Amino acid sequence: MDGRNNLGVQSINVTMVALDSKGDFDKFWEILEQRCEVAHLGLQARIKSFDGVTAAVAPVLYRDGGFGVNLEKEAPISELFKNGRSSISLGYIGLAETAYFMFKTNSIVNNKEAYNFTLDVAKFLRKKCDMWKKEEGYGYSLYSSPSEGYSLRALEKCKDRHGLVENVTDKEYLTNSFHVDVREKISPFEKISYEAPFHWIASAGHITTVEFPDMKERLDSLEIVWDYAINETDYFSTNTGIDTCTCCGEVGEFALAGDGYYVCPNCGNNDPEKMQVCRTISGYLGSIAQRPVNKGKAQEFILREKHM
Numbered sequence: 001m002d003g004r005n006n007l008g009v010q011s012i013n014v015t016m017v018a019l020d021s022k023g024d025f026d027k028f029w030e031i032l033e034q035r036c037e038v039a040h041l042g043l044q045a046r047i048k049s050f051d052g053v054t055a056a057v058a059p060v061l062y063r064d065g066g067f068g069v070n071l072e073k074e075a076p077i078s079e080l081f082k083n084g085r086s087s088i089s090l091g092y093i094g095l096a097e098t099a100y101f102m103f104k105t106n107s108i109v110n111n112k113e114a115y116n117f118t119l120d121v122a123k124f125l126r127k128k129c130d131m132w133k134k135e136e137g138y139g140y141s142l143y144s145s146p147s148e149g150y151s152l153r154a155l156e157k158c159k160d161r162h163g164l165v166e167n168v169t170d171k172e173y174l175t176n177s178f179h180v181d182v183r184e185k186i187s188p189f190e191k192i193s194y195e196a197p198f199h200w201i202a203s204a205g206h207i208t209t210v211e212f213p214d215m216k217e218r219l220d221s222l223e224i225v226w227d228y229a230i231n232e233t234d235y236f237s238t239n240t241g242i243d244t245c246t247c248c249g250e251v252g253e254f255a256l257a258g259d260g261y262y263v264c265p266n267c268g269n270n271d272p273e274k275m276q277v278c279r280t281i282s283g284y285l286g287s288i289a290q291r292p293v294n295k296g297k298a299q300e301f302i303l304r305e306k307h308m
Helices: 014-021 025-048 095-103 112-136 150-162 188-201 219-232 295-303
Strands: 005-013 086-093 139-143 208-212 236-240 243-245 255-258 261-263 278-280 285-287
Touching (some): 005 014, 005 025, 014 086, 014 150, 025 086, 086 112, 086 150, 208 219, 219 236, 255 261
Parallel strands (some): 005 086, 086 139, 208 236
Antiparallel strands (some): 278 285
């Protein structure tokens, strides 16, 4: 096996950069440059933390072949991560809100100038990663952060510093990386086409997801979207209701009734222990009835428009 891994991530709150710039584009790029250097220092500190660490720290990885090597117990492991063997990632969050603020718009999809600006931001971050990689030999990569918890924390930091800003901090989350705001009413093909260019800018994790209702009676339509996505994107998923009530056996998409609980449309069961509510919240399927997410992700999920 190749034995590749990721050493860590530092994510930049791009929305905070926009708010700190007060809408001045020259200031925006100046601040973003500074934030990149701070993130770079954090990533370098992470790399340095492996100095002096030996193979004994994880025998399966470094002594028994898990990482593609068989080192002695006291052998240092830091040299293994050079020459692109391991990635170390620069993440980012909030391109949608950044564009809303800088261009005084409520839609990137319908604002070509704002959209091109977000592409330029992603390209700027990728260029930084490529430069650091060339200079230091480590696999610096641009990561489209899923921000499971950071979507709320990053928003709260913006709100603490800048208060309520219409369409930016007047909610409980920041939009994942390059994703279209979940409130945008667009078709699956529009969403795929909008997000696809960012896949090829990113050199680490990235995904496009479309939201569908229960599609078990429309599999042909689902396949058409998949075929389109395969030709446009690098990594794609569909999110559709596959909930199950263990009281009556009902399968479909259950509605959120309030206070974080779901209701079976057939028998009225709302006990989270007696149903499986399975959704993609941040890249992976999970039982959100039994394992609730933070209030930021919860609001983002509730506000999601179906892409139909």
